Every structure is written in structure tokens, then in C-alpha cells.
Amino acid sequence: MSELISKWKELADIKDELAARDWFMGTSGNLSIKAGSDPLQFLVTASGKDKRKRTSEDFLLVDGDGVPVGETRLKPSAETLLHCAVYGKTQAGCSLHVHTVANNVISELYGDKGVVEFQGQELIKAFDTWEEDALLSIPIIYNHADIPKLADTFAEHISADKGAVLIRNHGITVWGRSGFEAKKLLEACEFLFQYKITLLQTKPFL
Numbered sequence: 001m002s003e004l005i006s007k008w009k010e011l012a013d014i015k016d017e018l019a020a021r022d023w024f025m026g027t028s029g030n031l032s033i034k035a036g037s038d039p040l041q042f043l044v045t046a047s048g049k050d051k052r053k054r055t056s057e058d059f060l061l062v063d064g065d066g067v068p069v070g071e072t073r074l075k076p077s078a079e080t081l082l083h084c085a086v087y088g089k090t091q092a093g094c095s096l097h098v099h100t101v102a103n104n105v106i107s108e109l110y111g112d113k114g115v116v117e118f119q120g121q122e123l124i125k126a127f128d129t130w131e132e133d134a135l136l137s138i139p140i141i142y143n144h145a146d147i148p149k150l151a152d153t154f155a156e157h158i159s160a161d162k163g164a165v166l167i168r169n170h171g172i173t174v175w176g177r178s179g180f181e182a183k184k185l186l187e188a189c190e191f192l193f194q195y196k197i198t199l200l201q202t203k204p205f206l
């Protein structure tokens with residue numbers, strides 16, 4: 001199997017798993033996987049598709065600027081520039097963006113603070129923070145309608161090969177060195193968000 005086909009299949013499998021969780025409401029979300037470093041190329045979801053369906057037109061290959069490689073009638077995700085920022089600044093191999101109710105609620109609750117923090121929760125170890133008092137901070141940025149501006153603001157928070165950034169009342173983007181790692185981080189974030197919301201809802205009755 002060629003490297004590109006194998007990357008396509010890997011991303012399609014991740015897409016199916018996230019779809020099974022119902023994380024692509026209303027055609028939201030976009031995913032990418034690095035296909036080559038020299039020159040930088042990655043597969044990204046085509047814009048506006050129902051990401052719960054598996055088709056031969058789900059992804060297209062783009063360069064480091066998010067421009068399609070070769071002739072295609074497909075349009076790359078409207079948010080491709082955020083994926084460009086991840087691959088341009090790190091050695092990450094996969095970047096995942098989803099809108100969920102939990103990530104939107106957390107982004108609104110902590111949006112004015114610009115960050116949501118987790119401590120004393122086992123699942124923050126997904127981010128390789130093993131110390132007992134480790135603190136996981138997830139930045140929350142403003143949801144600029146202008147995508148180049150959104151991508152620039154997002155890029156300010158990319159400093160490692162794995163990470164997560166919330167976009168207020170929009171969604172989350174996570175990235176990792178591999179598809180496995182990116183998916184693990186996304187699942188960990190969504191668990192932590194749901195945990196915090198549940199705890200906040202429960203507390204008044206304790």
C-alpha cells in the first residue's frame with residue numbers, strides 16, 4: 001500500500017470513530033494527517049461534507065499553505081489554515097478539530113479567563129503530565145470570523161508537537177505526533193470537559 005493510501009485510510013478510520021461519537025454535528029469539524037515533510041503536504045477533509053459518511057471524496061492533498069496539490073474540484077476545509085499552522089510550527093503528524101456541546105460550554109464558561117485548567121484528574125496524564133500536582137492548561141481563543149486572523153491567534157498557542165486549543169463557542173483543535181496520539185488527546189479533553197460540567201451541575205446539590 002502506498003504511504004498516501006495508508007495515511008488516507010488512517011484518517012478515514014479516525015473520522016469514522018469520531019463520527020460514531022457524534023462529534024460532527026451539522027457538517028462541523030475538520031481533520032488532517034501529514035503525508036510528507038519535504039515538501040510539507042497533508043490530507044485534509046473537504047469542506048462542508050457530512051463527515052459521518054465515508055466516500056472517495058472525503059479528503060484532498062494540500063501543501064503547507066493549504067493549497068490543493070494537483071487538479072481537484074474539492075475545496076479544502078474552510079479552517080485549513082489552522083492545520084497549516086500546526087504542521088508549519090511542529091513535527092505533529094495529525095490535527096483534529098471538532099465541535100461538541102461540552103467543548104463549547106467550557107469555552108464559554110472560561111472564555112473571559114482565556115484558559116481552562118485541570119488538576120488532580122487522572123486523565124490529564126494523556127498529555128504526558130505524570131507529576132501528582134500537574135496542571136493541564138488549555139487556552140481559549142476568540143472565534144475570529146476572519147480565518148487568517150483566527151489561524152494567527154491560534155498559532156500563538158502552538159509550542160509543542162502535541163497540544164489543544166479551544167476556540168470560544170466554536171470547538172477544539174488538538175494535534176499530536178500521530179493519529180493515535182491526537183485522538184487520545186481529543187478523547188481526554190472531551191472527558192475532562194464533560195467531567196467539569198457534570199461537577200459544576202452537581203455541586204449546588206452537595
Ligand SMILES: CSCCC(=O)C(=O)COP(=O)(O)O
Pocket residue numbers: 026027028029030045046047048049076077078079097
Ligand atoms: C457548519 S460548521 C462551520 C464551519 C466549521 O467551523 C467547521 O468546522 C467545518 O468547516 P469545513 O469547511 O471544514 O467543513
Ligand SMILES: [Zn+2]
Pocket residue numbers: 028029030079097099170171
Ligand atoms: Zn470549526
